[in-house]
Amino acid sequence: MFKLTAVLEKGVYAKSPDGIVKINAKATLLCTGGVGHSAELIEKQGWSTKNLHYCSMPSNTGDGYKMAMAAGAKDMLVESPEFMMNYIMALPHEGVHLYIDPINGFMSLPSGGPTVFVDQDGRRFVNENAKKYNLLYQRMAMQSVKNAYEVFNQDIYDRITVGIPDADKVLAQAVETNEGDSLYKEDNLEDLAKHFDLPQDVLTKTLNDYNKFARQGKDEEFAKDSDNLIPMEEGPYYIARLDPSNLIGVGGIGSNRKFEAIDPNFNTIPGLYVAGMDSTMQYRNVYTITLGGSACAHNVNSGRHAAMNAKDYIASLG
Numbered sequence: 001m002f003k004l005t006a007v008l009e010k011g012v013y014a015k016s017p018d019g020i021v022k023i024n025a026k027a028t029l030l031c032t033g034g035v036g037h038s039a040e041l042i043e044k045q046g047w048s049t050k051n052l053h054y055c056s057m058p059s060n061t062g063d064g065y066k067m068a069m070a071a072g073a074k075d076m077l078v079e080s081p082e083f084m085m086n087y088i089m090a091l092p093h094e095g096v097h098l099y100i101d102p103i104n105g106f107m108s109l110p111s112g113g114p115t116v117f118v119d120q121d122g123r124r125f126v127n128e129n130a131k132k133y134n135l136l137y138q139r140m141a142m143q144s145v146k147n148a149y150e151v152f153n154q155d156i157y158d159r160i161t162v163g164i165p166d167a168d169k170v171l172a173q174a175v176e177t178n179e180g181d182s183l184y185k186e187d188n189l190e191d192l193a194k195h196f197d198l199p200q201d202v203l204t205k206t207l208n209d210y211n212k213f214a215r216q217g218k219d220e221e222f223a224k225d226s227d228n229l230i231p232m233e234e235g236p237y238y239i240a241r242l243d244p245s246n247l248i249g250v251g252g253i254g255s256n257r258k259f260e261a262i263d264p265n266f267n268t269i270p271g272l273y274v275a276g277m278d279s280t281m282q283y284r285n286v287y288t289i290t291l292g293g294s295a296c297a298h299n300v301n302s303g304r305h306a307a308m309n310a311k312d313y314i315a316s317l318g
C-alpha cells in the first residue's frame with residue numbers, strides 16, 4: 001500500500017511500509033477524492049469548522065490538492081464548493097450517515113422549512129426554505145453570521161417529523177442530555193433567548209413579526225413561500241444552535257478539457273492529470289446538486305478521459 005506524498009515532473013514520491021519510494025512515470029494522474037476531510041482546507045474555502053461533523057471519507061484529506069499546488073497548479077480552492085449542511089449537536093449524529101438521518105439530516109429539521117433561523121442578534125437573516133432551490137443553500141447564509149440558531153415550537157416539530165417513530169422521545173432525550181449545550185426547551189420566547197445570550201426584546205419581536213407574516217400569508221422580510229409560513233403562537237418552544245456537517249469537497253485544482261493540470265496562466269503542466277473530486281470544477285462556489293448525476297458522472301468520465309489522454313501523451317514522447 002502506497003500513500004502518495006509528492007508529484008514530480010516524472011513520477012511521484014510515496015510512503016510504503018518500507019519507507020519512502022520514488023516511482024518514475026512519464027505521466028501522473030491525481031485522483032485523491034478532494035478536500036472534504038481536511039479542516040485546514042475547508043477553512044481556506046471560507047467555512048468555519050467549529051463543531052464540524054464529518055460525513056466525508058477520512059481518506060479525502062486533500063493530498064491531491066496539496067501535491068498539485070506544490071507542482072505549480074492553478075489554485076481554485078476558494079472557488080470550489082463544499083457539500084455543507086446543518087445539524088444539531090444534541091440530536092443523534094453518529095457517523096457518515098447523519099446526512100440521511102430522518103430528524104437531524106440534510107432534508108429534515110436543521111435544514112429549515114417552516115422553522116425560523118436567527119443570528120447572534122436574534123434577527124432573521126435568510127429565507128429558511130432556501131433549500132427548496134438547492135439543498136446546499138441551507139448552510140451558505142450561515143457564512144455571513146457569527147452564529148446561527150433555529151427556533152421552532154412543538155407544532156412545527158410534529159409537522160416536520162410526522163410518521164417518524166419515536167420522534168418525540170428523540171427530542172425529549174436530546175433536550176435532556178443536550179450534547180454541546182446546543183438545544184433548549186422553554187414555555188416562552190423570553191426564556192428561550194437567555195440560553196444563547198440573544199437580546200430578549202429582539203428575539204420576541206422577530207417571532208411576533210414572523211407570526212404576523214404567517215397570518216397574512218406574506219413574508220415581508222425574506223419572501224418565504226406561504227406553505228412554509230406557519231405561525232408559532234403556542235409553546236413549548238425550542239431553540240437549537242445550527243452547526244456544520246459536510247459530505248464532500250468538490251474540486252480545487254485547475255485543469256483543462258483534457259484533464260491536464262494547468263498553471264495560473266492556463267498553461268498545461270506536462271504529464272500531470274487530475275480526475276474525480278480533485279478536479280470537479282464545473283461548479284463555482286455552490287454545488288448545484290439539483291442537476292442529478294453531474295458530479296458522479298464527472299468522476300467516472302474524468303478518470304477515463306484523463307487516463308486515455310495520459311496514454312496519448314506518453315506515446316507522443318516517443
Ligand SMILES: Cc1cc2nc3c(=O)[nH]c(=O)nc-3n(C[C@H](O)[C@H](O)[C@H](O)COP(=O)(O)OP(=O)(O)OC[C@H]3O[C@@H](n4cnc5c(N)ncnc54)[C@H](O)[C@@H]3O)c2cc1C
Pocket residue numbers: 002003004005031032033034055056057059060061063064096097247248275276277278293295296299
Ligand atoms: C457518505 C457519502 C455519500 C455519498 N453519496 C453520494 C451519492 O449518493 N451520489 C453521488 O453522486 N455521490 C455521492 N457521494 C460522493 C461520491 O462518493 C464521491 O464524489 C466519489 O466517490 C468521488 O470519487 P473520487 O474517485 O474522486 O474519490 P474517492 O472515491 O474518494 O477515491 C479517492 C481515493 O484516493 C485515495 N487517496 C487519497 N489520498 C491518497 C494518497 N495520498 N495516496 C494514495 N491514495 C490516496 C483514497 O483512499 C481513495 O481510495 C457520497 C460521498 C459520501 C462520503
